[in-house]
Amino acid sequence: xxxxxxxxxxxxxxxxxxxxxxxxxxxxxxxxxxxxxxxxxxxxxxxxxxxxxxxxxxxxxxxxxxxxxxxxxxxxxxxxxxxxxxxxxxxxxxxxxxxxxxxxxxxxxxxxxxxxxxxxxxxxxxxxxxxxxxxxxxxxxxxxxxxxxxxxxxxxxxxxxxxxxxxxxxxxxxxxxxxxxxxxxxxxxxxxxxxxxxxxxxxxxxxxxxxxxxxxxxxxx
Amino acid sequence: xxxxxxxxxxxxxxxxxxxxxxxxxxxxxxxxxxxxxxxxxxxxxxxxxxxxxxxxxxxxxxxxxxxxxxxxxxxxxxxxxxxxxxxxxxxxxxxxxxxxxxxxxxxxxxxxxxxxxxxxxxxxxxxxxxxxxxxxxxxxxxxxxxxxxxxxxxxxxxxxxxxxxxxxxxxxxxxxxxxxxxxxxxxxxxxxxxxxxxxxxxxxxxxxxxxxxxxx
Numbered sequence: 001x002x003x004x005x006x007x008x009x010x011x012x013x014x015x016x017x018x019x020x021x022x023x024x025x026x027x028x029x030x031x032x033x034x035x036x037x038x039x040x041x042x043x044x045x046x047x048x049x050x051x052x053x054x055x056x057x058x059x060x061x062x063x064x065x066x067x068x069x070x071x072x073x074x075x076x077x078x079x080x081x082x083x084x085x086x087x088x089x090x091x092x093x094x095x096x097x098x099x100x101x102x103x104x105x106x107x108x109x110x111x112x113x114x115x116x117x118x119x120x121x122x123x124x125x126x127x128x129x130x131x132x133x134x135x136x137x138x139x140x141x142x143x144x145x146x147x148x149x150x151x152x153x154x155x156x157x158x159x160x161x162x163x164x165x166x167x168x169x170x171x172x173x174x175x176x177x178x179x180x181x182x183x184x185x186x187x188x189x190x191x192x193x194x195x196x197x198x199x200x201x202x203x204x205x206x207x208x209x210x211x212x213x214x215x216x217x218x219x220x221x
Numbered sequence: 222x223x224x225x226x227x228x229x230x231x232x233x234x235x236x237x238x239x240x241x242x243x244x245x246x247x248x249x250x251x252x253x254x255x256x257x258x259x260x261x262x263x264x265x266x267x268x269x270x271x272x273x274x275x276x277x278x279x280x281x282x283x284x285x286x287x288x289x290x291x292x293x294x295x296x297x298x299x300x301x302x303x304x305x306x307x308x309x310x311x312x313x314x315x316x317x318x319x320x321x322x323x324x325x326x327x328x329x330x331x332x333x334x335x336x337x338x339x340x341x342x343x344x345x346x347x348x349x350x351x352x353x354x355x356x357x358x359x360x361x362x363x364x365x366x367x368x369x370x371x372x373x374x375x376x377x378x379x380x381x382x383x384x385x386x387x388x389x390x391x392x393x394x395x396x397x398x399x400x401x402x403x404x405x406x407x408x409x410x411x412x413x414x415x416x417x418x419x420x421x422x423x424x425x426x427x428x429x430x431x432x433x434x435x436x437x
Contacts, residue, residue: 005420005434015430017268047421051410054423057274059235107284126286137285 006036006044016053023053032056082128112175112184112203118196120145120161132177145201149172150182152179165190172206183207225255232256236273238277241295242345242431250302255330263309263330264340268426271299279404298413309343317436319369323351323360324403326384331378333403337373340425341432357388364397371419371435373428376405379412386416393417398435416424 009020016023020064026042027033033052035043052074059070064216066176106113106126113126130137133148149157153174168188175182184203226232240249257266276294282292322338324331327339331353338348351360364372372392376385389399402412402422413421419435422428 011430011434015427017265017426046412047413050427051407051421051423054427058276061232062238062273062277064235090404106270127283130285134289136288 004046006046009043009045011079012045012050012053015050015055018053018057026053026056026067026071030068031066032071068098072116109204112186112201114145114201114203115143115191116161116201118161118163118198120158121200132175132182134178147173150176160186160188160201163201165197173203177202180205225252226259234270236274237270237274238281241274241278241296241298242281242291244291244294244298246298246301249298252372253302253306253405258308262311263303263306263336264311264394264426266306266337267340268314268424269305271303272333272424275299276334276404276407281425296332300335303336303339306339308339311344316347317370317433319347319349319367320371320373320432321349321360321364321367321369322373322375323355324353324375325355325357325360325388327354328376328378329353330403331375333377334373334375337375337402337422337425337428340429341347341373344429344432346432351387357384357391358381360388361395364392364395369397371400371432373402373422373432376401377403379405380410380418391415400428400431401402 008017009023012018012023013020018026023033025037033049034044035049036043038044055074056067056070059065059066059073063070065073070140103126105126106180107128109126110128111126112129112132114129115123115125117123121144122145125137125140127137129148145161146154146157156171157173160171167190168186171186171188173184173186175184183206185206186201187205188199188201191200224233225236229314232282233342237249237252240252242323253266253270257263258268260266260269267337278287278292278295281287320341322334322341324334333353335350338350341348348367349363351363360372374385374389379385392399398419399417400420400422401418402424406412406421407423410421422431
């Protein structure tokens, strides 16, 4: 096996469970694949092509995505909203509307991002916050921000949203994360909404390693 | 809940994910049995239902839509149901030789590796399963003694790839093929080349096909 193996359409079929006809059809539609050709004109697929086909297949079967959307998602284009959701889920899907799109972007960033109301309650948070503190995002809505902060830093954290509101930079606060160290540097901006104000807070990890997407101590799936 | 398999042979993974999210073990077992009866193959069941469902559950956790307890419950259900399935040897299979499967270093997640072990056994391999947290040096020593045709390594999370890269380097010096798999490699599709592996089994069906190629 060389470091860059290639596979025939038959081999790819046995690896993916897709028929050669389906593989060629997916290849034509949406430019899903661009196999090279051997000297005899046979299609040659790479290991990346195999991985790509399996991911597309998973997305069509597990999420019911159309081929077009599955191809986009498998390519790493912005996550789409057609996910399996319960009827009870009242959380807007990540891709719904421009706001949802920006929220999806916020979910990708390795920063803690929270929106607080004037009483310091969380209006919204990105997924890194939920993962850092070990809760679901929807469970965070309405929670007081100071409840996520180590007791000795709560008075300092409360200044973020208490009047008089002001922009704060480098506001270092210890967050109660699931790992031993949770020191974050928050930049905070008051944002007018209607008659009131929200405070947008972006926290950078000061622990050196950065926010882990798959923390080792929690059993990554 | 309707049929588990469509008339065209497609497996309704989405319905299975819904059942796993509910945590209904009885319904999940019935669903798996229906797909198993239709396909008659553990490889097909694992590749077409279990793997995509597990991937989706992991992704739901990653997106913050389910908690870690929900993810663990789904994994426990899958593990219990799949471990009870009988072998389904491939027709006309040949004895293919020995292989060793392990998760090295701190890695403890081996559900996927167990599915790969079952799939390889059905394809005629004699599998030595070392499980999780296998010390790299001891794996190398066992390979030196048993001379398998290939080694399969799994990783769910690789904060640093140096360790597995070192282990793979030592295995390659023994002229043994090394295949890798697991979520860490599925999330970063070029990682298998960076750590020096010979192939990446994105699911059990690919792993079985690559194992055949490795043995050829």
